[in-house]
Amino acid sequence: MQAVNIIADLHCHSTASDGTLPPAEVVARAAGNEVDILALTDHDTTAGLDEAYLCAEESNIRLIPGIELSATWQGKLLHIVGLDIDPEHPPLKQGIQVLKEMREVRAREMGRRLAKAGYHDTYENARRLAGDGNVTRTHFARHLIEAGVAKDFTDVFKRFLVRGKPGYYHVDWSTMEDAVTWITGAGGIAVVAHPLRYKLTANWLNRVLTAFKQAGGEGIEVICGRNTPDDNARSALFARKHGLLASTGSDFHEPGKWVELGRLEKLPEGLEAVWQKWV
Numbered sequence: 001m002q003a004v005n006i007i008a009d010l011h012c013h014s015t016a017s018d019g020t021l022p023p024a025e026v027v028a029r030a031a032g033n034e035v036d037i038l039a040l041t042d043h044d045t046t047a048g049l050d051e052a053y054l055c056a057e058e059s060n061i062r063l064i065p066g067i068e069l070s071a072t073w074q075g076k077l078l079h080i081v082g083l084d085i086d087p088e089h090p091p092l093k094q095g096i097q098v099l100k101e102m103r104e105v106r107a108r109e110m111g112r113r114l115a116k117a118g119y120h121d122t123y124e125n126a127r128r129l130a131g132d133g134n135v136t137r138t139h140f141a142r143h144l145i146e147a148g149v150a151k152d153f154t155d156v157f158k159r160f161l162v163r164g165k166p167g168y169y170h171v172d173w174s175t176m177e178d179a180v181t182w183i184t185g186a187g188g189i190a191v192v193a194h195p196l197r198y199k200l201t202a203n204w205l206n207r208v209l210t211a212f213k214q215a216g217g218e219g220i221e222v223i224c225g226r227n228t229p230d231d232n233a234r235s236a237l238f239a240r241k242h243g244l245l246a247s248t249g250s251d252f253h254e255p256g257k258w259v260e261l262g263r264l265e266k267l268p269e270g271l272e273a274v275w276q277k278w279v
């Protein structure tokens with residue numbers, strides 16, 4: 001089949017990080033939505049992949065082992081998706097372990113800061129919602145909404161969880177170069193996730209993408225959940241300018257509240273699909 005006729009959803013989350021569906025249910029839901037190629041890309045963990053594989057074997061879906069690594073470059077937060085990685089690659093495993101520890105330290109500090117602002121036990125509740133998985137800001141957000149402190153995600157992030165707000169605690173995560181090296185070392189392809197969500201100027205984004213390519217990065221998400229048609233067109237320009245492979249992903253987290261698995265626009269003309277080699 002030609003790459004353009006394929007539905008490739010190469011960015012989504014399960015309960016291994018901040019999604020609400022277990023990995024097997026994510027895979028089954030994607031298969032139900034006629035996704036041909038799916039990558040499970042949980043935040044800083046590959047813990048959901050084994051379960052996802054078991055489910056993928058029972059359906060026609062092609063599962064690509066993935067991850068979404070938290071990284072920084074020159075103080076700017078970046079999310080780097082790794083596709084087709086070997087989760088057993090030792091440097092990647094060590095990187096994941098360091099990020100896990102950073103997430104735990106950060107979550108406890110977020111809890112302390114929120115307590116100072118009068119909101120108690122938020123770490124304990126976020127941890128409860130995360131189960132054994134990585135605690136993310138999404139878990140704090142879900143708890144604060146459940147507790148009636150905020151009305152929805154937009155409200156809770158704006159009031160509590162972004163820079164300058166009581167529950168925010170800055171972490172430098174991995175460097176962008178390390179994140180790319182762990183992914184490529186693990187045999188994978190590094191992709192800049194949702195390039196327009198960092199609120200960078202075009203100049204900054206061009207600098208990021210130049211450094212990303214120099215580090216060995218190969219792809220960029222052109223179509224991603226919540227992009228407007230204009231965002232898709234702008235992302236395509238960055239892909240062409242930097243000679244990057246184009247990826248598509250819903251960034252699905254939960255039914256109803258996020259873009260649905262596999263519900264993605266087609267890639268604009270003149271781009272090379274990152275999934276071409278898996279067709």
Ligand code: AMP
Nearest residue numbers: 018043070135136137138153154157253
């Ligand atoms: P973390 O990696 O712990 O900083 O959490 C980041 C996650 O929070 C993202 O992957 C999103 O799932 C979620 N997130 C960030 N900003 C928002 C927002 N404004 N509304 C809803 N979810 C958000």
Ligand code: MN
Nearest residue numbers: 013018138253
């Ligand atoms: Mn998330």
Ligand code: MN
Nearest residue numbers: 068079193194
């Ligand atoms: Mn992200």
Ligand code: MN
Nearest residue numbers: 011013068251
């Ligand atoms: Mn994501």
